[in-house]
Amino acid sequence: MADLSHSAFVQRAYDDTYALLIAMRDYVSGQSKEDSGTLEPNDRMRLSLELSRVTRQITEIMAWLMVQKAVAAGEITADEGARQAAGQLTLADDANDGDRDALARLPLPARSLIDRARRIAALVRQLQDGMAA
Numbered sequence: 001m002a003d004l005s006h007s008a009f010v011q012r013a014y015d016d017t018y019a020l021l022i023a024m025r026d027y028v029s030g031q032s033k034e035d036s037g038t039l040e041p042n043d044r045m046r047l048s049l050e051l052s053r054v055t056r057q058i059t060e061i062m063a064w065l066m067v068q069k070a071v072a073a074g075e076i077t078a079d080e081g082a083r084q085a086a087g088q089l090t091l092a093d094d095a096n097d098g099d100r101d102a103l104a105r106l107p108l109p110a111r112s113l114i115d116r117a118r119r120i121a122a123l124v125r126q127l128q129d130g131m132a133a
Contacts, residue, residue, distance in 0.1 A: 035109065
């Protein structure tokens, strides 16, 4: 039963991460250009930095989740998954990742995406910790 429960959590995290990846793509290719034009230069740089960081983070999470799904489906063994680069999740804890005032000046849609990425990263850290226990 634990395997079924774990697989359900992995699938949920995968679905949420995929939806966020699509939302990031849509924001970066559209509204972010308008939003960045209204910002001061330092805040424009911060927006670019945060969007890049979140994109990297959710790409890493997606790769890790895909490995976990392959293990759960029996396509690869847990040892094979752990040996793959994508099987090594190295998410940094970003709870104290910078100037809160600078983040607060970013456009609301960007802050929403950043918040969603943080919640997904926290969930995936819990999944990873649960697997290690």
